[in-house]
Amino acid sequence: MGLLRLHNTLTKKIEEFVPRDSGKAALYVCGPTVYDSSHLGHMRAAIAFDVLRRYLEWK
Structure with missing residues (x-):
């Protein structure tokens, strides 16, 4: 999957999204x-x- 960065409200940082299951x-x-x-x-x-x-879904 390509690079998708989201705001993690727990760590208060922007992090790369990595799915739990590939x-x-x-x-x-x-x-x-x-x-x-x-x-x-x-x-x-x-x-x-x-x-x-x-x-x-597109990715």
């Missing part, structure tokens, strides 16, 4: 917690993770 990756994304009127910001996480998923 050639496989899994994502867990929770849905939005909406307490008021829905707005475009609620879709930000969904769009970001969808783009990441599509990139990983």
